[in-house]
Amino acid sequence: GQQVKQSSPSLTVQEGGILILNCDYENDMFDYFAWYKKYPDNSPTLLISVRSNVDKREDGRFTVFLNKSGKHFSLHITASQPEDTAVYLCAAGPGGNNKLTFGQGTVLSVIP
Amino acid sequence: NAGVIQTPRHKVTGKGQEATLWCEPISGHSAVFWYRQTIVQGLEFLTYFRNQAPIDDSGMPKERFSAQMPNQSHSTLKIQSTQPQDSAVYLCASSLRYSNERLFFGHGTKLSVL
Known part of the structure; x- marks a missing residue:
């Protein structure tokens, strides 16, 4: 099964807006969480990790x-820009x- | 620093032929990862070497797929008797030591099995 799930296949936002990307995971042992960006x-390429x-x-x-208790982590992007257009993993x-498992x-x- | 180098960039094989994909990790990186990317499955883990030793091959299809790392400067992924469902972009990545560090990906090899 998919151990790391991204709930939204796609998202559109107006330039300057705030957006939230979500990710859920199943394994309690996970202790490293990352967001990668792909043009x-x-x-x-690694964007940010925790x-x-x-x-x-x-x-x-x-x-x-x-949110470890909820097995959930999210990426918030403020002041979004056209160059943020990409695939976020x-x-x-x-x-x-x-191994590192991707959504x-x-x-x-x-x-714009 | 040229980054992770993968060759070839594109490979076209006929059904039943063998395909060998090459990866040169960043110099000094001890961990090498292979992933497969498809539209349906996304980025799927295949296998992971550290200091040239196989650490985890849980994502490798048991038949036809094999990976090796004969020295610290390159790894190969071999697919025997390729099938159309093997068509994908195969990505190699390296990190300094572990999976919970920045992974540097190569540009990938796009495999097309006709």
């Missing part, structure tokens, strides 16, 4: 919130000698 015909010892991490316009894993991705479109 068309390019490979995924470990389970914190419930929030902010980096400029991007903030990841972690959430990923989670136990770390160490264990299926959310296609984000930011309309």
